Amino acid sequence: MAEQQADKGKCSGKERLIHATKTLTKERPFDEITIEEIIKSAELSRPAFYYHFTGGREELRQSW
Secondary structure (H helix, E strand, O other): OHHHHHHOOOOOHHHHHHHHHHHHOOOOOHHHOOHHHHHHHHOOOHHHHHHHOOOOHHHHHHHO
16 A cells, blocks of 8 residues: 555556556456445545546456
C-alpha cells in the first residue's frame, strides 16, 4: 500500500485503478475481484471508477 500512496500524486485515477487491478489479480482471478476491492486498493470512489470505466468491469478488463 505504501507504493500506491507514493504513486498517488503521480498517476491518474485510471492508471491507479489499472494498477490496483493488476496487483489484485496476482492473488486471484479477475472474475473473483469486486469493484469495491479495486476502488479500495486504488483509494478512489465508486463514481471515479465509473467515470474512467463507464462500461464497468469489462471495460476495465479490456484496458490492461
